[in-house]
Amino acid sequence: MDLDAYFRRIGTDAAGAPSLATLTRLIERHQATLPFENIETLCGRVPALDLDALQRKMLLGRRGGYCFEQNTLFMAVLSDLGYAVRGLEGRVRTGVPAEVSTARTHMALGVTIAGKDWLVDVGFGAFSPPYPLRLEVSVSDGGGGDASHRFVTAPHGELLMQARSFDGWTDGYLIMPSHPLPIDYEMGNWWTATYPNAMLRKNLLVSRAVADGGRLTLFNRRLTLRRPLDGAPQERELRDRNEIAAVLAEDFNLDVAPQDLDAIMERPGLLSPSAA
Template sequence: MPRMSEPSIDLDAYFRRIGYTGPREPTLATLNGLILRHVQTIPFENLDVLLGRGISLDPAAIERKLIHERRGGYCFEQNGLFQLVLQALGFDVTPISARARWQRPRDFTPPRTHLFSRVEIDGASWLADVGVGGMSPSYALRLELDTEQPTPHEPRRLIKEGAIYYHQVRLGGEWQDICEFTLETMPMIDREVANWFTSTHPKSHFKSNILVARAGPDGGRVTLLDNRLILRDGRGQANIRLLTSKQELLAVLAEHFGVQLPADAQFHLPGAAWLL
């Protein structure tokens, strides 16, 4: 694998990218302010996988793509960037590995291909995850079990069964799993291996689906799943629109997610006749 560049981040460019003008001290208020602006501005997206471009975890490449090229990315890019930001601001940050469980039954074991952050503030541990797709929490979650925790979007909680923690979201009165973890750290070599699987393995769901998501204002969310654009308000009411052409897809990416792709972009998505 190529040698990575030394980690660094242009904080001013990042703050302009997400429209953040708040304090920069390493406090909980700063952490929450950054998370909220990040998930509302930088979309979760796997488009480069489907465009055959590959996903680089080099810090300079992530900064260029998500900040300067105004694109989005998936967990290794999103949370990798966010960790660089937090470290530059003086936060005590640890990368944590997890298994994404959103809309997956408990009897299914997903690969350990998710990354988020553990942040220590004034003797308390907080979990920050700006890269878990359409369910990215918009505030940090305190590492505290069996307590409903409010966010600007959906309520969250952490539970533990045996040695495994579960991050859950409450939707319509029902708690649903987002991811599971053991608080094991995820060094860069593990991220490289997981990123290779996620972006290249034929059975990776990122190879067979368009996934783009962004948190909206007032508790709402905007999600694109293949040709289904879902606009959900803060009460959970959804408006669904079906896309019928690549031109319509490119227009939606620009309008709702700020992602500009060329008209001749070629998506490698088996069975998606509507893209032809």
């Protein structure tokens, strides 16, 4: 792991000794500068998860990635910095009816500091926790009524991560008690990138953290600015390729190759009004 390149990319000095405060700062800078994005899958490619490929893409190539890419890279960073970090896996519940089962296609991280376990996730797009979240029911370091994320108990005893929006709490994903291996992430990554009905195979999704705890998100051609506790989100529809290209470059600081932008624009329904 080229830590110097990583710190240059996220715009901060080298981290100090492992601590909750340092970890929080790294999460904040990572989410602000390395956007969640699924451009690879829309171009018909399966993202590579080896560390060399991730560093070329995300640190040198001015690109982002989705959960398997983001959290694999961040796990390598934290490991090299001396954190006790492990991989977790989850079942995504955002936008999924209660009766529908989902696969283990989300990667998150568990970090132990001073004997306490924390969820760390820089790869869940608009609903990524902006700080370490205690891996316990109804416990958050977000500050009481200002907390933006929490855990509740699911019907079968798992931990369900929820994110707070202006109109209440939204389900994020179930944390599974299993201990995933790298091959489990390879399988989830391949399925997410190739299954025809996978959400990230059919829709453009780009998101990064902005000032004051907000998130800027592009879903197909709907650009949304959300601040968890500040009322309804601000939204606008992008009209054409030029506007989409400008937003990707200027608002998300992504260097998208022209041929990749062509592939995105060819996706069925991208230029039709965004789904609610």
